[in-house]
Amino acid sequence: MARRDVAIVATAQRPNQVGSTLTSVELILPVINEVIEKLGIERQKIGFWCHGSCDYMSGQPFSFVAAVDAIGAWPPIIESHVEGDGALALYEAWVKIQTGECDVALVFSNGKTTSGPIDRILNLQADPYMVTPLWPGFDSLSALQARACLDSNVLTEADMAEVAARSYRDALNNPIAYAKENVTAEQLLARPYVTAPLRAHDCGVPVDGANAVVLAAGDAARGLAERPAWIRGIDHRIDTQRLGARSMTESFSTAVAAHKAGVGDDRIDVAELHAPYTHQEILLRRAMNLGEGTHINPSGGALVSNPAMAAGLARFAEAAESVFSGSADRVLAHCTSGPMLQQNLVCVMEGE
């Protein structure tokens, strides 16, 4: 479907932290400058900029407008913004490059989840008439999903703890990960429930983060990176949000997006899945038929650092870096949005 070869050629992520006192502009500016410096290009070479963020997380309408200050948008630039994860901004940039209007695009996102009650804020994504007034909270909605999965024997609490233990252990090797611990599933299962059947380790840790990724087409990409991460397929799909109308034990939209992105065409070495809850990683793996040969979330994933609205783009950065380093040849990056894995974006990238 894609007519132009487009690749990620550089990434920058700031260390994830809790309780940052930086403004969104101060969060973003260093990663934008870092990714441009890595490439050694003039700012004016960037033909399109796209930003992902959420007004309700900043507590201010039009909060993204200030982010233009971090770009150096003078002379004026071609720029857009999505209300959502930076991974969706990456999708818009990929579309833009496909039209032939530009060759190099910079995508960035910021998520300051600790400046407000994120569980309550994300609740505002639900049906405003029937669900939000009940204020179930995002964790509770996910707990409903986990309970459904447990009761229908799709997974066990031990499976969920295994996901957490692996993520926390892998995070020990990731300098920008926030939560990390040398721990076993057995040890985790001995810990108390937070929102049953979810324990603390089952829920992604809300952190403050920002990241930037540069996309480039064809020869421009080859000139900018030694081993670009070529996007071979990318697609996103949405499920109904209605709680009683969708299966809680599978992710239909992920399966469709993965099929469209060509996930099953060959083996996947590394999959960076945006799973803010342990059971959701298992649902995603099942929806995409990811087997033993695929290393899931070597970064530790969104479970150990979940800067909402930046956590999806972080998966792209991590997956691309594993191609840059040569440690993987064919990788998958995924981003989810909405309650209980409602919307899913899947991308397959390859080294040459």
Next chain:
Amino acid sequence: MSEADGIMRLRQPISVTYNWSAGPNATSHLNGLLAGTLIGKRCPSCSLVYFPPRNGVCPKCARVLGDDVVVGPRGTITTFCVVNVPFLGQKIKLPYVAAQILLDGADISMQHLIQECEAGDVRIGMRVEPVWKDRSEWGPSLENIAHFRPTGEPDRDMGVEAGAS
């Protein structure tokens, strides 16, 4: 469907509490306000002085602002409007003049109130100075300045700059 048919609109107030950060680059500016001094910051790249140091960065150069620069306290009105519309959260009596003021030594104007003169006498180029509230009411905010008032100096010719920030 209408209220007459018994279908009512649902009123659902939403309350979310945030911790707002001014950011470390605004610290000297806010400390200045606590001490009654107007402190802006100079861009290390283009040398222009920003007051307030908006988000701590120069939007043109995408650089973190550098040295502190004391500006004002007097300034010149670059443009203004007379506000006659009440709106939620407004703390000032109507009508009032909201003006863009270019403080001496700054390169970008800031918005503040003009009082102690008739709204009809306010003009582009008028020289103004701050009137501070009682020190007991001060906090880290530009609200420490109650308003600006005319100094009586001759107007500055703002020329083609009128209306620009």
Next chain:
Amino acid sequence: MADLCAVVGVGQTKHASCRADVSIAGLVREAVDRALADANIGIDDVDAIVIGKAPDPLEGVAMPELWLADALAAHGKPVFRVHTAGSVGGSTAIVAAQHVMAGIHGTVLTIGFEKQSDGNAMWALSVPIPFGMPVHAGAGGYFSPIVRGYIKRSGAPSHVGAMVAVKDRTNACRNPYAHLHEPDWTLEKALESPMMWDPIRFVETCPSSDGAMALVLMSEERADKHAGPKAWVHATAMRSEPTAFAGREQVSPRAGEMCAEDLWRKGGITNPAKEIDVAEIYVPFAWFEPMWLENLGFASRNEGWRWVEDGITDIGGALPVNPSGGVMSTNPIGASGMLRFGEAAMQVMGKAGEHQIDGARKAIGHAYGGGSQFFAMWLVSNGKP
């Protein structure tokens, strides 16, 4: 390299200050159903949906496209959300068109909406920020000093804003969907309208509306097989610049000029004033009509107000501006830009009804947002490029 894209269906809601008869979903679906009917296709024929709206706190729903997936029968489809402040309706249509131009989808539904009565727009547009000085008063308080700058620079007489207001309110009476239907305005009466944000009079401001606009876009391959009038997208352009920096020109922002230059270049337009038949321009305060006429390159610097005085922008003038009544008569913020884009398409499709400009072949839709810093434009025609 890019494919061609055509608008084959346009649908909008009846706009009103409070559409208490519908939910947010019902409002959106009203526009969608009209657009689908206009295109003579069903919702199952849609490959992807691109939605735009202004800040979520206007209604109190975060990322409402997620919840609206049900109302849009989007299960299993791509739904994409754009948010670029006031320009969002325009940029959303552009992002949707790019999905077609890139060859990714053949039929794309795009929607801009706002249900401002569900929240408090004045509050949402002026949330006081800690440490600052809350002297502003909504969008009018922000833009009025800029208008004053224009009046001083151009030497425009003070009645020009009122003239634009009377024209747009009168035009709106020909548009059954417009929010304000106020046929009795005269210049004399308008000049007596109270000053809200001096120099902006009450009559020179836009209303706050509930409303939605939806467009059906198709690839050339599909549009060629599709019966009915089409608006071919000849060019799209977007530009952004920071809100405030030292020395920034706010009356005629550089981003707007560059955006227009890019649009004219891509569309092969060398003399916009001659070649464009009708313009739907984002004018939330009447004075912005002359300002944007200059910024877009129609009128020369400081001459835009003369176009208004001379009736050039009237229906029947050489360049009718906002025959629909424009933002001055209908302003559901997140839809306002797409209303401009959609009305431009309706003109070249010959579907504008009572406010149709005879023989319109080329039209532009224009939107802007933030502190006059985000611009989105498109050029449409009844013929292929």
